[in-house]
Amino acid sequence: MKYLLLIYGNEAAMQSASKSDVDQMHAAYMAYTDALQKAGVIAGGERLHRSTAATTVRVADGKTKVLDGPYAETKEQLGGFYMIDVPDLDAALSWAARCPGASYGVMEVRPIWAM
Amino acid sequence: MPRENDVRETAEAVARRSYGKLVAFLAARSGDVAAAEDALSEAFAAALTDWPAGGIPASPEAWLMTVARRRIIDAGRRRRSGTDAAPHLHLIAEEIEAAAASQTDIPDDRLALMFACAHPAIDPNVRAPLILQCILGLDAAAIGSAFLMSPATMSQRLVRAKNKIRQAGIPLRVPERGDLRERLDSVLEGIYAAFAEGWTDPAGTEIRRRDLAEEGIWLGRLVASLLPEEPEAIGLLALMLHAEARRGARRDAQGEYVPLAEQDPALWNTPSIEEAEALLHRAGALGALGRFQLEAAVQSAHVVRRRTGAADWVAIERLYDALLAITRSPVVAINRAIAVAETRGAAAGLAELDALADDARLAQYQPYWAARAGLLARTGEAAAADDAYQRAIGLEADPAVRRFLQRRRKELGAR
Numbered sequence: 173m174k175y176l177l178l179i180y181g182n183e184a185a186m187q188s189a190s191k192s193d194v195d196q197m198h199a200a201y202m203a204y205t206d207a208l209q210k211a212g213v214i215a216g217g218e219r220l221h222r223s224t225a226a227t228t229v230r231v232a233d234g235k236t237k238v239l240d241g242p243y244a245e246t247k248e249q250l251g252g253f254y255m256i257d258v259p260d261l262d263a264a265l266s267w268a269a270r271c272p273g274a275s276y277g278v279m280e281v282r283p284i285w286a287m
Numbered sequence: 288m289p290r291e292n293d294v295r296e297t298a299e300a301v302a303r304r305s306y307g308k309l310v311a312f313l314a315a316r317s318g319d320v321a322a323a324e325d326a327l328s329e330a331f332a333a334a335l336t337d338w339p340a341g342g343i344p345a346s347p348e349a350w351l352m353t354v355a356r357r358r359i360i361d362a363g364r365r366r367r368s369g370t371d372a373a374p375h376l377h378l379i380a381e382e383i384e385a386a387a388a389s390q391t392d393i394p395d396d397r398l399a400l401m402f403a404c405a406h407p408a409i410d411p412n413v414r415a416p417l418i419l420q421c422i423l424g425l426d427a428a429a430i431g432s433a434f435l436m437s438p439a440t441m442s443q444r445l446v447r448a449k450n451k452i453r454q455a456g457i458p459l460r461v462p463e464r465g466d467l468r469e470r471l472d473s474v475l476e477g478i479y480a481a482f483a484e485g486w487t488d489p490a491g492t493e494i495r496r497r498d499l500a501e502e503g504i505w506l507g508r509l510v511a512s513l514l515p516e517e518p519e520a521i522g523l524l525a526l527m528l529h530a531e532a533r534r535g536a537r538r539d540a541q542g543e544y545v546p547l548a549e550q551d552p553a554l555w556n557t558p559s560i561e562e563a564e565a566l567l568h569r570a571g572a573l574g575a576l577g578r579f580q581l582e583a584a585v586q587s588a589h590v591v592r593r594r595t596g597a598a599d600w601v602a603i604e605r606l607y608d609a610l611l612a613i614t615r616s617p618v619v620a621i622n623r624a625i626a627v628a629e630t631r632g633a634a635a636g637l638a639e640l641d642a643l644a645d646d647a648r649l650a651q652y653q654p655y656w657a658a659r660a661g662l663l664a665r666t667g668e669a670a671a672a673d674d675a676y677q678r679a680i681g682l683e684a685d686p687a688v689r690r691f692l693q694r695r696r697k698e699l700g701a702r
Contacts, residue, residue, distance in 0.1 A: 173456040260458035261408060262466075283455050 181277030409507035522580030
């Protein structure tokens with residue numbers, strides 16, 4: 173089964189982190205991505221720009237409305253994601269727990285709708 | 288030609304004995320609990336129409352499995368469109384076919400199903416109801432009434448949980464060693480919750496609730512037999528048997544509530560107590576203490592009164608110390624305070640209760656106020672005791688317990 177691992181984190185805290193902390197986190201993400209690749213479970217993944225770069229779009233009554241900012245203004249924002257292909261939820265949860273994002277913020281695990 | 292009654296009886300006997308096993312087997316292979324249940328209920332319906340004419344098959348289980356298998360494949364074909372469905376379904380079909388055809392017993396996947404029901408990804412409040420439904424086949428109305436919830440709401444929650452198992456890919460298997468203990472706790476908690484719901488009807492007047500206590504013990508026996516090396520599974524069974532042994536003593540002939548300390552030990556069920564004691568002994572030898580063993584040991588220290596005429600309050604206090612360290616539960620703390628009142632006097636017990644007064648949860652917890660009232664009465668603080676009884680009576684839902692508290696309160700005034 174495919175799962176999306178959504179990484180939510182506190183952007184403000186990330187902004188104010190020291191350079192050594194940031195470096196350490198980058199290294200941790202590199203190692204994690206490497207582990208996913210070696211296990212042969214990775215199906216994709218990207219890091220996102222901060223939510224200040226987000227724009228929302230909706231169409232109502234035939235009019236397109238474009239707004240600056242993310243869908244929801246919350247302290248923890250989506251910062252990136254991985255897509256993995258594993259046998260079941262337990263396997264997905266154990267990969268989610270290993271992601272550095274689980275220690276800095278929170279991971280949401282969502283099964284992909286199989287077409 | 289078998290009579291309709293015989294057919295119905297055979298079908299019901301198979302349902303009672305094998306329902307959970309058949310659901311678990313089908314669900315473990317399809318990953319879809321709801322589809323397994325639907326297929327099986329259709330198979331039972333087919334049995335009731337086919338058996339009277341064609342005779343009761345030599346192996347009713349295998350017959351039901353073959354029919355259920357056909358239904359589950361059809362349903363799977365309807366739901367899963369696209370190309371990847373066919374080989375997958377074919378594989379399931381073959382495996383089920385082989386099991387139905389073989390002379391050996393159907394593999395027992397009930398434990399795996401229980402672990403899926405009690406998975407951390409499932410809402411904790413729905414785990415016990417889900418186990419009752421999947422393993423025992425109880426309907427939403429029966430479960431809802433036991434958990435004080437409307438059948439519609441209960442049904443909705445059960446459906447949502449089963450969808451979660453399927454969509455999120457929650458595995459139907461017994462977890463690896465590392466996760467086993469932690470996950471087992473929630474399986475055991477689910478079983479205990481089912482038992483406790485039955486236990487709250489002390490007179491056993493509501494058939495559904497009494498059944499739930501019996502079903503809880505049945506599930507406890509099942510888990511203890513499937514995991515004979517897990518001390519907490521054995522401890523839970525001991526705890527439930529101890530509690531069940533006292534059912535007959537909890538009400539007098541007039542249906543009035545009798546507190547544990549005033550129960551007649553002659554009314555306790557000796558075989559149940561002896562079985563519980565033996566289980567506790569076995570669990571203890573496995574060398575991993577836990578909540579259920581400690582609670583069963585508390586029961587054990589109460590029933591020594593059968594032989595010695597008094598409960599072993601020193602042991603009870605020590606056991607509650609250990610339980611408090613594990614659970615940090617205010618409910619345990621109240622029970623510990625009651626034990627302290629026995630070992631070191633009512634004033635010491637009251638001091639323990641006072642230390643809990645800041646916990647807002649206790650303001651609406653009847654046993655806290657009842658314990659307080661009892662101890663205040665013993666230390667001669669009649670006015671404060673009267674207030675506490677008032678609080679306890681207002682919070683009690685069971686009329687027999689309410690009348691008991693009212694009697695105690697009246698005795699206060701008579702002193």
